[in-house]
Amino acid sequence: MKLLVAVKRVIDYNVKIRVKPDKTGVETANVKMSMNPFDEIGVEEAVRLKEAGAATEVIAVSMGPQACQETIRTALAMGADRGIHVLSDVELQPLAVAKLLKAIAAKEQPQLIILGKQAIDDDSNQTGQMLAALLGWAQGTFASKLKLEGGKALVTREIDGGLETVELKLPAVMTTDLRLNEPRYASLPNIMKAKKKPIEPLSPEALGVEVAPRLVTLKVEEPQKRQGGKKVASVQELVDKLKTEARVI
Amino acid sequence: MALLVVAEHDNQSLKSSTLVAVAAAAAIGGEIHVLVAGHNAKPAAEAAAKAAGVAKVLLAENPAYEHLLAEDIAGLVVTLAPNYSHVLAPASTFGKNFLPRVAALLDVAQISDISGVVSPDTFVRPIYAGNALATVQSKDKIKVISVRGTAFPPAEAKGGNAPIETIAGAGSAGLSRFVGAELSKSERPELTSARVIVSGGRGMQSGDNFKLLESLADKLGAAVGASRAAVDAGFVPNDYQVGQTGKIVAPELYIAVGISGAIQHLAGMKDSKVIVAINKDEEAPIFQIADYGIVGDLFKIVPELDAELAKRRGS
Numbered sequence: 001m002k003l004l005v006a007v008k009r010v011i012d013y014n015v016k017i018r019v020k021p022d023k024t025g026v027e028t029a030n031v032k033m034s035m036n037p038f039d040e041i042g043v044e045e046a047v048r049l050k051e052a053g054a055a056t057e058v059i060a061v062s063m064g065p066q067a068c069q070e071t072i073r074t075a076l077a078m079g080a081d082r083g084i085h086v087l088s089d090v091e092l093q094p095l096a097v098a099k100l101l102k103a104i105a106a107k108e109q110p111q112l113i114i115l116g117k118q119a120i121d122d123d124s125n126q127t128g129q130m131l132a133a134l135l136g137w138a139q140g141t142f143a144s145k146l147k148l149e150g151g152k153a154l155v156t157r158e159i160d161g162g163l164e165t166v167e168l169k170l171p172a173v174m175t176t177d178l179r180l181n182e183p184r185y186a187s188l189p190n191i192m193k194a195k196k197k198p199i200e201p202l203s204p205e206a207l208g209v210e211v212a213p214r215l216v217t218l219k220v221e222e223p224q225k226r227q228g229g230k231k232v233a234s235v236q237e238l239v240d241k242l243k244t245e246a247r248v249i
Numbered sequence: 250m251a252l253l254v255v256a257e258h259d260n261q262s263l264k265s266s267t268l269v270a271v272a273a274a275a276a277i278g279g280e281i282h283v284l285v286a287g288h289n290a291k292p293a294a295e296a297a298a299k300a301a302g303v304a305k306v307l308l309a310e311n312p313a314y315e316h317l318l319a320e321d322i323a324g325l326v327v328t329l330a331p332n333y334s335h336v337l338a339p340a341s342t343f344g345k346n347f348l349p350r351v352a353a354l355l356d357v358a359q360i361s362d363i364s365g366v367v368s369p370d371t372f373v374r375p376i377y378a379g380n381a382l383a384t385v386q387s388k389d390k391i392k393v394i395s396v397r398g399t400a401f402p403p404a405e406a407k408g409g410n411a412p413i414e415t416i417a418g419a420g421s422a423g424l425s426r427f428v429g430a431e432l433s434k435s436e437r438p439e440l441t442s443a444r445v446i447v448s449g450g451r452g453m454q455s456g457d458n459f460k461l462l463e464s465l466a467d468k469l470g471a472a473v474g475a476s477r478a479a480v481d482a483g484f485v486p487n488d489y490q491v492g493q494t495g496k497i498v499a500p501e502l503y504i505a506v507g508i509s510g511a512i513q514h515l516a517g518m519k520d521s522k523v524i525v526a527i528n529k530d531e532e533a534p535i536f537q538i539a540d541y542g543i544v545g546d547l548f549k550i551v552p553e554l555d556a557e558l559a560k561r562r563g564s
Contacts, residue, residue, distance in 0.1 A: 017377045095358055122376050124361045129349035138424035141346050159342040162432040162488050168425050214358035218384045228538040235553040246523045248502040
């Protein structure tokens with residue numbers, strides 16, 4: 001079966017972000033960009049399924065400006081077979097991305113689409129669920145374990161109180177949580193090989209999808225800083241302060 | 250204008266996250282209806298009817314709703330949504346799971362994890378793990394919103410007396426099936442609703458050493474949490490995790506033990522009212538945000554603190 005994996009280009013998780021002085025957003029110029037960590041886990045899972053013989057082809061899709069091709073190359077170097085890049089310089093919000101992925105799914109007919117549970121930039125946690133709904137498919141979100149058997153997917157999910165397992169009809173959408181796997185580092189030979197793998201260029205227009213943003217960002221600000229830094233010398237002093245100053249115990 | 254809050258519950262009782270979503274609905278303003286979809290969920294519906302500010306409870310009974318599967322709950326909510334200006338749910342794993350399906354089927358944007366209400370169409374939400382706050386405006390006819398569990402003081406659980414109306418639900422969409430759950434059992438309060446949390450990090454060195462924190466937690470009526478480093482090291486299960494990739498908490502008192510204070514972790518607890526840090530590394534970033542820091546060996550300080558609390562309680 002064919003697998004589709006969505007990969008987003010985001011500010012690297014190690015970068016301390018800076019809010020622009022004019023409050024229009026977060027500084028992205030000259031900032032290190034990487035694949036969204038949850039999407040890396042998605043690529044890893046797809047590649048493992050192929051290596052185990054459960055999948056025949058892994059297609060990595062990214063959307064956004066030209067530079068997203070670097071993110072697709074990373075996925076190809078990890079083991080994806082080919083890429084699709086939907087070129088757009090408009091801000092793509094989750095609903096638009098879900099619609100674009102739906103259009104791609106109609107062309108490619110994958111049995112399973114894997115996405116990260118959320119992107120670490122906008123923290124929306126929406127796209128996978130929206131895609132599943134638009135396709136009328138089942139979903140297994142926040143997955144920490146996947147098993148394919150008898151034309152179904154068994155997905156173990158990280159939920160607030162522990163773990164939950166659901167059985168999904170295929171085709172289905174799965175979104176990854178941290179403990180699903182540990183993504184590999186691409187080897188140099190595989191990075192070289194990835195340069196020769198094809199990336200198909202597409203556009204929202206070619207896919208017939210209206211992508212204009214629905215939410216307008218009015219401003220982006222830094223959160224209020226906490227005034228911390230006080231030290232106490234002893235446990236007795238701590239308990240005293242908690243009782244009489246902070247009054248929380 | 251009426252608003253619909255989709256309740257998180259376990260059929261027997263209402264989760265406090267639902268009361269937070271009710272509070273957010275009240276901040277937006279309008280008549281608040283609460284949907285309880287479940288199986289034998291009358292007790293949960295009765296709890297919702299008692300919540301302050303709730304005008305009506307809709308109870309949808311169906312065996313298919315017992316485990317609140319996203320496909321089935323979304324199918325139900327979509328049929329009700331056109332009667333409302335806003336559809337809200339907690340930004341818990343329950344709300345995060347089904348709510349985007351509702352938004353997509355209504356062809357509207359979802360506003361995730363709001364921490365503030367500016368006006369009925371404008372909301373504040375954290376982005377980049379809480380390192381920035383975005384104010385966003387929705388032009389969609391129906392606003393679909395998930396509410397951050399720590400952002401609003403929960404609506405009072407008592408004082409209301411709303412009528413309960415039984416409604417029909419479409420039942421199962423036939424796409425997914427609940428197989429089983431392994432829920433962590435604990436006598437202690439849940440992390441997201443606890444008044445006090447004691448959390449351990451990599452400095453705990455082993456899962457066994459978390460017993461020190463459990464003893465402390467029992468004296469304080471606290472929940473026990475952990476940093477991602479402690480979870481990754483296998484000391485405790487993942488549902489202990491506080492942080493950007495775990496639970497977002499804001500208790501009255503948060504005691505961070507052997508936690509250095511990675512941005513990842515701070516994102517999940519920096520809205521706590523009072524933060525105490527115990528760490529042997531004086532330079533640990535956790536001290537910068539802690540109201541009270543103690544520099545020293547946690548294996549000495551935690552037992553001392555435990556004994557001090559026991560002593561004062563006894564006196």
